[in-house]
Amino acid sequence: MSPKFVDRGKKAKEIATAALHVFSQKGYGASSVEQIAVAAGVAKGTMYEYFPSKDKLYIAAVMVFVENFETGLTERMTPFDDPFFRLVEYIGFSIENCSMENESSVQILFDILQQSVLENGVFYKKKYLVREMMQGSRKMLTDILLEGVSKGIFQVNIARDVEKLAANIIAFLDGASLHRLITENYFNMPEQLTAAMKFLARILLVTPNNYDVDKMIARAVGR
């Protein structure tokens, strides 16, 4: 009288990770539970043992994505002290996340947004979930900006509307990632971002001339 036992939490996460792969390649609608089951190396029935529906499975997969994203972002920024360097890293991470070799990351992001916007989307009635999930990385950015102000590196006046500025920078990065995917070689991400960063440098920094933006971007991207 003692049954077989598996670590259900761990297995659920494995399945969710496999699901993330498939969902990012094909999007929610075109990914079948069967496909995901194959990718996860289990039978379809097992999927429903761990997740009650395709929707819930998707949400779990998205949560894995957000987790990975934030971990990657944090890892990348921690080595740097100067807020402006951290900002460049933040943006560099966005570039990498939409490089052609590694599209899936942006693709799932847009699938998430799609699912929030369309009438019958998974997140249509649950936009608060998406907002919550996005809060993490926005907070990181806000913190960088405020830190820059308090260290006297960024101009004081940005502190008043930090939230707005952060939201705008993220909006721009997402838009840029997106255009990069569509326009392929026509939209050169490092060049575009270098251009944008130069503007940003002029707006943010107290002493713009202390930084060589071109060199910083080049280094951040050529990781």
Add this chain to the structure above:
Amino acid sequence: MSPKFVDRGKKAKEIATAALHVFSQKGYGASSVEQIAVAAGVAKGTMYEYFPSKDKLYIAAVMVFVENFETGLTERMTPFDDPFFRLVEYIGFSIENCSMENESSVQILFDILQQSVLENGVFYKKKYLVREMMQGSRKMLTDILLEGVSKGIFQVNIARDVEKLAANIIAFLDGASLHRLITENYFNMPEQLTAAMKFLARILLVTPNNYDVDKMIARAVGR
């Protein structure tokens, strides 16, 4: 010996317009041909009389969208002479296109992008089509910028990388529209764009103090 006759071109466009409505509400995947047929007031069979497949129907619908978009944009900008005013109108049009009362317009935009990015999307192998369709509005923006330079209103140095600047502005606008849809009231579009426009004004204008950006945005939005 003389058959019934209908203006097939006109009817095709009517169907495509109805299709655009449905596609913007539900996205490509979740819109059924039957639904579109009902919306267009014809039978499903008739759809296939005018469009050989759902994909082709989608492309036709998207073309209607792009056409409408460019017409609207042009109409809105023509009354203005000053390039900076035209720029504000350009951006104001983006705001309107993502106001909550009129979401469909942004929604179809993101569906298009989704269809370009996902493996099995309608535009996945036809990204050039999307590029072509987007060229129109990008050209308008480039023209505004160059005109501004040649009239001595915008700084000369932006002329060198106009294309990049234009691409970045559009990327930002798209990203902003997107975030607006998800974050709903948390992302206040006019405020966000006013903030962004102020930065842009400082970067673009030779004499920023000649313009009252707040007032201009307020007017452009309160149309």
Add this chain to the structure above:
DNA sequence: TGTTAATTTGACCATTCAGTCAGTATGATT
């Protein structure tokens, strides 16, 4: 090794949907 409950499986069901097609309706022309 046998027992037992947890775990896994995949055939099956019900539904949805793109696309087809045989037949019906239309209306310009004679």
Add this chain to the structure above:
DNA sequence: AATCATACTGACTGAATGGTCAAATTAACA
């Protein structure tokens, strides 16, 4: 009114897929 090519219809088909469940498998323990 009769003709007939064009236009239109909607029932049908075949394939895909979300979700179920009875039966098979597994592994901890006695």
